[in-house]
Amino acid sequence: xxxxxxxxxxxxxxxxxxxxxxxxxxxxxxxxxxxxxxxxxxxxxxxxxxxxxxxxxxxxxxxxxxxxxxxxxxxxxxxxxxxxxxxxxxxxxxxxxxxxxxxxxxxxxxxxxxxxxxxxxxxxxxxxxxxxxxxxxxxxxxxxxxxxxxxxxxxxxxxxxxxxxxxxxxxxxxxxxxxxxxxxxxxxxxxxxxxxxxxxxxxxxxxxxxxxxxxxxxxxxxxxxxxxxxxxxxxxxxxxxxxxxxxxxxxxxxxxx
Numbered sequence: 001x002x003x004x005x006x007x008x009x010x011x012x013x014x015x016x017x018x019x020x021x022x023x024x025x026x027x028x029x030x031x032x033x034x035x036x037x038x039x040x041x042x043x044x045x046x047x048x049x050x051x052x053x054x055x056x057x058x059x060x061x062x063x064x065x066x067x068x069x070x071x072x073x074x075x076x077x078x079x080x081x082x083x084x085x086x087x088x089x090x091x092x093x094x095x096x097x098x099x100x101x102x103x104x105x106x107x108x109x110x111x112x113x114x115x116x117x118x119x120x121x122x123x124x125x126x127x128x129x130x131x132x133x134x135x136x137x138x139x140x141x142x143x144x145x146x147x148x149x150x151x152x153x154x155x156x157x158x159x160x161x162x163x164x165x166x167x168x169x170x171x172x173x174x175x176x177x178x179x180x181x182x183x184x185x186x187x188x189x190x191x192x193x194x195x196x197x198x199x200x201x202x203x204x205x206x207x208x209x210x211x212x213x214x215x216x217x218x219x220x221x222x223x224x225x226x227x228x229x230x231x232x233x234x235x236x237x238x239x240x241x242x243x244x245x246x247x248x249x250x251x252x253x254x255x256x257x
Contacts, residue, residue, distance in 0.1 A: 012225055017078045019229060022212040026056035026081075027122025028200040028249050029149065034063040034121070040192040040253045041117060041145045044070050048116040051075060051139070053105045053132075054123020058085035058098075064119060065094045074100035075108065105132070110139045120148040122249065125170050129179065133186035133254075140256045146188060149196065149249045152176050158246040165239055166247065176250055188254030196249040206237040 020026045044050075048070035052061045055074030065072055074085050085100035103109055105120075105127050118140060124132040129150050140146065151166070153175045166173045174182075180190045213230050220226035 013078070015220070015226055015229055017080050019212070019216055019226075019233075021057060021080055021084055022216065023205075023208040024057070025059040025122075025204060025208075027149070028196055028205045029060055029121050030197070030200050030204050031063045033196055033200060033251065034060050035067050036194070037147050037192070037251045037253060038064060038068050041068070041147065043116060043143060043145070044068050046070065049073075049110075049114055050117040050119060051108070051110065051115050053108070053118060053120040053136070054126055055085060055100060056081050056123075058088045058100060060119070060121045061085070061098065061100075062088055062092050062094060065089075065098045066092070070097070070116065072098045073110075074098070075103040075105060076100065077102070077104055106135070108136070108139060112138050113141045113144075115139045116141055116144050118144075118146045118148075122149050124148045124150055125172070129172050129174075130182050130186070133183060133188065137187055137256060142256055144256045145191070145253065146256070147251065147253045149251050150179060151247065152179055152250040153247050154195070155246050159243060162239060162243040162246055173247070179250070179252060183252055183254045186254075187257050189257055190252070191255050192251070192253040194251050196251065198244060198248075200249065201240055201244070206233075206240065209233055209237070 046069045050064065050070045050072045052064065052072060052074045055061050055076050058074055061072060061074050076082050076085065079102050082100040082102050089095040089098040089100065118136050133146070136146065151170055151173050153173060156175060176193060180193060183190050217226065217230055
């Protein structure tokens with residue numbers, strides 16, 4: 001992999017955590033999109049158990065909690081994210097039913113058929129879409145829901161530059177029909193699929209990073225890894241502006257058969 005196509009996972013985890021903890025959301029999204037996805041889920045009660053996997057600092061989790069009943073557990077690998085998650089839960093008065101714990105999405109602390117809903121915005125790629133669908137299914141009750149956002153191609157063909165970038169960053173990127181097919185094959189009824197609007201990437205993600213980057217670079221002046229991380233994120237933002245007609249995040253909502 002060339003340096004200019006460096007994956008986020010190749011950077012120092014502590015730097016990644018510090019960098020993304022400075023913004024409300026660690027991936028593209030919006031409160032409106034989270035609420036729209038929730039509108040397709042109809043089985044939740046105050047006793048429902050919900051898991052937000054790869055929750056980050058909980059930007060989307062708090063929206064879920066404010067618009068749906070149930071007990072929510074956020075899972076993330078980074079302790080700093082979980083500390084901020086629990087602080088956000090306390091600040092929003094949701095701490096009685098929303099709690100973050102440090103953990104890995106490939107070793108979840110839930111029993112079989114314990115969950116009514118698995119949520120994951122911008123994070124399932126860490127384990128892989130198809131693997132996540134298959135491995136997480138056992139934790140859902142029959143009739144339970146899974147709602148995830150996933151990087152997807154909008155067209156069957158695209159320019160070589162963006163094709164190469166995404167194939168390096170996330171080889172599992174695929175078209176929407178193929179992703180829906182994977183969901184069906186894994187044992188879910190595809191309930192809804194919709195593309196996240198452009199502002200989820202620009203206003204709510206890349207623009208917020210731009211505001212935080214100068215402070216980050218100033219703090220880590222002379223640190224080549226920090227400079228490369230910022231350069232990597234800036235290039236990703238440029239590529240999105242250039243090729244946004246060809247790809248984006250898609251919400252996939254499925255119901256366990």
